[in-house]
Amino acid sequence: MSEQTQPILKAEHLGITFGGLKAVSDFTMTINAGELIGLIGPNGAGKTTVFNLLTGVYKPTEGDFWLDGEHMNGKKTYQVVRAGIARTFQNIRLFKQLTVEENVLVAFDESFSYHLGGAIFRTPRFWRQEHEMHEKAMDLLKIFDLDGLASTQAANLPYGQQRKLEIARALATGMKLLLLDEPAAGMNPTETEDLLRCINVIRDRFGVAILLIEHDMSLVMRVCQRIQVLDYGRTIASGTPEQIANDPQVISAYLGADDHLVEGEGDDIVKSLQGAKETEAANGTNGTNGTNGGER
Structure with a gap:
């Protein structure tokens, strides 16, 4: 094929x-x-x-x-x-104690390439990737009109917005x-x-x-x-x-x-x-x- x-x-x-x-x-x-x-x-x-x-x-x-x-x-x-392959569930499964943006950032885990030392000492590479991931997360949240709620705890979102956040997080896996x-x-x-x-x-x-x-x-x-x-x-x-x-x-x-x-x-x-x-x-x-x- x-x-x-x-x-x-x-x-x-x-x-x-x-x-x-x-x-x-x-x-x-x-x-x-x-x-x-x-x-x-x-x-x-x-x-x-x-x-x-x-x-x-x-x-x-x-x-x-x-x-x-x-x-x-x-x-x-x-x-x-x-x-x-990414999925959502009938029963919403978010990290409800994390913020809206943090829920999306979790799904970017494989995209981070800096090492533990870079995170501890806050190297330029660390800050550059942190900024890139933030921009990518905000771009995804804008699609779902959730960018204005980026710092809101996921548990405090209305039901419909929690649904959209779950899909945004799935999309973040690439x-x-x-x-x-x-x-x-x-x-x-x-x-x-x-x-x-x-x-x-x-x-x-x-x-x-x-x-x-x-x-x-x-x-x-x-x-x-x-x-x-x-x-x-x-x-x-x-x-x-x-x-x-x-x-x-x-x-x-x-x-x-x-x-x-x-x-x-x-x-x-x-x-x-x-x-x-x-x-x-x-x-x-x-x-x-x-x-x-x-x-x-």
């Missing part, structure tokens, strides 16, 4: 078994540079398990995956991060692939629209490939270029947002065996699928233009 066409992520027949339970089976996916791909499915479909496989939390019991041509099976979590696990969970509509705007800026400005788990189907339909659907750990559909919205297997997976809407998550999600489809038709969009863009 030529360098120009080599995908950022290539997963082939990836799977994991816990005892006698196959949590994920035969998972195959390709993500190219700059693509924003959605991974959706009902609760328990295996979406977060896929994230855990891709980040070294779990070791696959079948299949293989590559990051930018590098075979990743068996690598530890810190090795995965160094190779270029990753090639960003895994977002329900980034809009718990956000109000205004916060969600702002977050998706930031995600699009990241993709457009840095060319970062993004794999997104999100329960809000209307957002997924608007922001994702392609969508892959899991059910009981297996892929049941893959295609454009319009194709997914029209796929009978996808609708059946959310509704259950019956052909009638039922109360609960399936009802809400299918209505979102149908509503997003109607919105696209009315606006003349196809869900791939990258405009505004927790289940398990």
